[in-house]
Amino acid sequence: MSLTIEEMAVFCKKKGFVYPNSEIYGGLSGFFDYGPLGVELKNNLKQAWWNYHVKRRDDIVGIDGSILANPKVWVASGHISNFTDILIECKKCHSRERADTVVEEKTKLSADGLNVKQLQELILKHHLKCPKCNSDFSEPSQFNLMFQTHVGPKQNEESIAYLRPETAQLIFANFKNILDTSRVKLPFGIAQIGKAFRNEIAPRNFLFRCREFEQMEIEYFVHPNHLQDCPYLRDIQNVEILTYSAEMQEKDLEPQKFKMKELLEKKIIKLSWHAYWLATEYNFFMQLGINPHNIRIRQHKKSELAHYASDCWDLEYKFPFGWKELQGIADRSDFDLKQHIKHSGKDLSIYDEEKKQKIIPLVIAEPSLGLDRSFLLLMYEAYYDDKERGNIVLKLPRQLTPYYCALFPLVKNKPELVAFAEEVYKDIKTSYSCYYDESGSVGRRYARADEIGVKYCITIDFDSLDDKQVTIRDRDTTKQERIPISKLKEQLYHLYQK
Ligand code: ATP
Numbered sequence: 001m002s003l004t005i006e007e008m009a010v011f012c013k014k015k016g017f018v019y020p021n022s023e024i025y026g027g028l029s030g031f032f033d034y035g036p037l038g039v040e041l042k043n044n045l046k047q048a049w050w051n052y053h054v055k056r057r058d059d060i061v062g063i064d065g066s067i068l069a070n071p072k073v074w075v076a077s078g079h080i081s082n083f084t085d086i087l088i089e090c091k092k093c094h095s096r097e098r099a100d101t102v103v104e105e106k107t108k109l110s111a112d113g114l115n116v117k118q119l120q121e122l123i124l125k126h127h128l129k130c131p132k133c134n135s136d137f138s139e140p141s142q143f144n145l146m147f148q149t150h151v152g153p154k155q156n157e158e159s160i161a162y163l164r165p166e167t168a169q170l171i172f173a174n175f176k177n178i179l180d181t182s183r184v185k186l187p188f189g190i191a192q193i194g195k196a197f198r199n200e201i202a203p204r205n206f207l208f209r210c211r212e213f214e215q216m217e218i219e220y221f222v223h224p225n226h227l228q229d230c231p232y233l234r235d236i237q238n239v240e241i242l243t244y245s246a247e248m249q250e251k252d253l254e255p256q257k258f259k260m261k262e263l264l265e266k267k268i269i270k271l272s273w274h275a276y277w278l279a280t281e282y283n284f285f286m287q288l289g290i291n292p293h294n295i296r297i298r299q300h301k302k303s304e305l306a307h308y309a310s311d312c313w314d315l316e317y318k319f320p321f322g323w324k325e326l327q328g329i330a331d332r333s334d335f336d337l338k339q340h341i342k343h344s345g346k347d348l349s350i351y352d353e354e355k356k357q358k359i360i361p362l363v364i365a366e367p368s369l370g371l372d373r374s375f376l377l378l379m380y381e382a383y384y385d386d387k388e389r390g391n392i393v394l395k396l397p398r399q400l401t402p403y404y405c406a407l408f409p410l411v412k413n414k415p416e417l418v419a420f421a422e423e424v425y426k427d428i429k430t431s432y433s434c435y436y437d438e439s440g441s442v443g444r445r446y447a448r449a450d451e452i453g454v455k456y457c458i459t460i461d462f463d464s465l466d467d468k469q470v471t472i473r474d475r476d477t478t479k480q481e482r483i484p485i486s487k488l489k490e491q492l493y494h495l496y497q498k
Contacts (some may be wrong), residue, residue, distance in 0.1 A: 002320050009206045011392075012379065015452055017041065018207065030203030030211030031380060032372075035153040037452055040402035040433065042375055046193050048399055049216045049369070052284055053191050054232055058421060060189035060218060061182050065170025068151060070163045076343035077169045077336065079146060079162075082307050086116055087143040087201050088123070090130035098201045099140045102128055110249075112385035113303035118139045145198040147211075163197035168366060170194075172336045173220045175348050186350065186361055187273070189220040193371070205321055207372040214371035221361035222273050223352070224334070230272040236279035240294035243268070243315075254415050262293040268299075270311065277329055277365035281315055288397045290381055293327075294318040315369075317377050326377060327369040334360045382453060395476055398496060401453040404432045405492065410461040412438035421460040424470070424485060428458070432492055450475055456492065 012018040017038035017436050021031035034042055041443075045205065076078050086099040099119040100111035111119065119140050129135060147163040164170065170257045171190045178190055193216045203209050237260050241366050244255035247270045260279050263269045269278065280296050285295055300312040312330040337360050341348050349358035366382050382396040398404060405430060418438070428434045435454075441457060449457050459471045462467035470488060473480045483491055 002380060005205045005208070006321055008376070008379060008383070011040065011383070012320050018298070019376075023476070029208075030200055032207060032210060033171055038375070038401040041378065041396065041400060041453075042371065044400040045374060045378065046214075046216065048288070049284070050191070050193065053216075054191075058182075059187060060220075061178065061184055062191045063171060063174055063178065064175065065109070065164075065167065065192060067164050067197075068149070069170065069173065070457070072343055073169050073340075074146065074162050074165075074172050076339045078339070079169075079173075080164055080179075081146070083146055084142040084144050084167055084202055086114075086119055086140045087390040088119075088137040088140050090133060090135050091138055092135035093130060093133040095130060095132050096133070096201055097137075099123065101202065102131070103135075104428045109253055110301075111306070112301065112355075116142065145200065145201050145402055147197050154247075163369050164195075165195045165198050166196050166368070166369065167215045167217045168193045169336070170221060172340050172348075175337065175340070176346060179350065187220065187244065188217045191218045193217075193254065193446075197439055199491050204323075205319070208319065208324065209323075209374045210372060213373075215368055216371055216374075217368045219332075219367065220273070220277065220365045220367075222364050224359055224362050227362065228272045230276045232276055233250075233272050236283070238262075238277055239279040239282065240344060241279070241282050242292070244298040244300040246297055246301045249298075249301060255298075269313075271331065271364050272310065272312070272328070273364040273430075274331055277367055278313055278315070279371070281327060281329060283369050285315075285377075288378075288400065290377070294381070296323065298323070306330065306335070306365070308332050317373075319376070319380065322372075324372065326373050327366045327367060329365055332363040334361065334362050386450075389447070389450065389478070391450055392473060393450040396453035396455075398455045401455055403435055403449075403454045404447045404496065405434045405451065405456040406454045406459060407434055407436050408459045409438050409458060410442065410459060414462075416465060417460060417462065420465055424458070424460060424488070428489065428492070431489060432440060432496075446466065447471065456495065458488070 015037060016035035019033045019035055020027045021033050047202055051171045054060050069378045077337040085143045087096055088102065089096050100114060103109065103111040103119060103122050105484050106128050130137060130294065144175065146165050148160055149163065151161045152159050155187050165263045171192055192215060195212060196215050197212050200209055200211050240257050240259045242255050243263060248255065264272060264275050267290045270343060282295060294317055296316050297313050298316050305312055309330040310333045312328060314325040315327040317326045335349050349360050378396060382394045384393045384395055386393045405428065407421060407425040409418050412418060426434045446457055455475050457473045464470055468485050469482050470485055471480050
């Protein structure tokens with residue numbers, strides 16, 4: 001049995017991964033602070049994502065846009081008029097809920113994409129009441145999720161600005177600058193990692209739905225005449241993924257495993273570039289050792305599609321509260337660039353040398369991954385209550401875990417042993433994340449290290465002083481190996497690359 005989300009929040013706080021924000025003042029709903037271990041894991045995850053998507057590729061460049069932007073950006077993108085959820089308020093206790101969530105939880109029907117009228121009908125038909133005081137709800141209404149603030153000392157209508165609800169628009173707004181100043185050529189992508197803010201009606205499930213979170217996003221631009229010409233198709237055609245198409249959902253069928261080439265042949269996925277990005281994003285999690293049974297791709301039904309999307313698939317993870325979206329991979333077509341051309345009056349086209357004409361590239365895939373949701377996935381995948389050992393083992397991927405290793409002197413009251421251990425520690429620390437622990441028994445130190453995901457524990461004992469060897473213990477197997485200190489860093493490197 002995996003942990004409930006509440007138990008996971010308790011574990012994360014207890015071990016210093018994540019704390020409720022401003023807790024000493026009663027907290028602020030939907031906001032969290034990452035602690036000493038959490039920030040390491042989160043930074044490692046960001047770095048792994050950036051390496052995989054930007055550093056190791058030739059076709060993607062990055063930006064780091066600001067959180068506030070000219071509000072015209074959000075008019076053009078449609079967020080000011082469309083970025084809403086449907087709200088219902090209890091007539092008695094005035095608690096506010098998302099109408100679709102209440103309908104889904106109480107009726108077990110899918111409420112994705114239903115409009116105000118359809119949700120109201122379901123609320124009346126199923127006699128849905130306030131979960132807190134069992135009273136009636138008011139009529140549903142649209143609620144815009146963007147946080148407002150003011151820029152500058154004069155606070156009036158003109159000084160209003162919005163905290164960005166997604167990172168994507170900064171990529172489109174900078175499109176021309178990037179074209180002019182980098183050597184990108186179609187097909188190419190622009191990536192960004194950064195904060196996003198949404199005034200969620202009912203934040204819940206810990207890091208899953210917060211009001212401040214981070215996204216890791218790419219806009220991938222393709223020539224409109226080459227939508228089926230993905231040159232990397234061979235690399236992903238045999239990737240097999242649990243698939244839940246719109247048709248399967250409409251016909252009440254179970255999700256099924258398909259290879260990418262089958263999905264393209266059967267036209268379940270229409271465009272080769274879209275298939276490529278679904279498989280590439282799935283592979284990101286596979287190379288981190290995530291259990292493939294816990295990840296699937298699900299296509300949005302027509303009613304669910306966002307205003308900008310021609311097709312959209314989500315990468316979903318099996319959280320203890322159900323299969324939920326981890327990442328959206330939408331085909332946004334040329335919606336955003338055309339909107340920004342219209343609203344800014346600027347030319348955001350690309351000159352096609354071959355055809356001698358201007359073209360607007362299409363975003364066939366916008367892989368948009370939540371960093372905090374991925375963090376939660378890592379914690380769930382890693383958490384293991386080892387009854388035999390009698391402690392929790394956090395089996396985090398070795399590339400991401402906050403501490404790759406820990407160094408223990410067998411005892412702390414033998415000065416020559418401690419001095420020797422400190423010397424070895426300092427040397428390891430120049431290359432790897434490592435901490436020094438001399439308190440309590442070695443067994444207790446192993447248990448503490450297991451609980452925060454330390455991959456290797458290195459012990460210096462009395463023999464080490466003479467034979468210049470140390471014991472290295474693997475977190476997952478508990479296997480211990482004795483190796484020469486002169487080979488320690490080499491061995492740690494070898495194990496890291498494995
Ligand atoms: P949901 O349907 O769960 O509200 P969404 O479809 O609105 O999500 P997108 O706009 O596609 O989400 O955002 C891309 C990604 O950003 C999501 O897949 C998710 O991982 C993350 N994300 C979105 N909203 C939140 C939130 N409130 N808290 C944490 N992460 C979020």
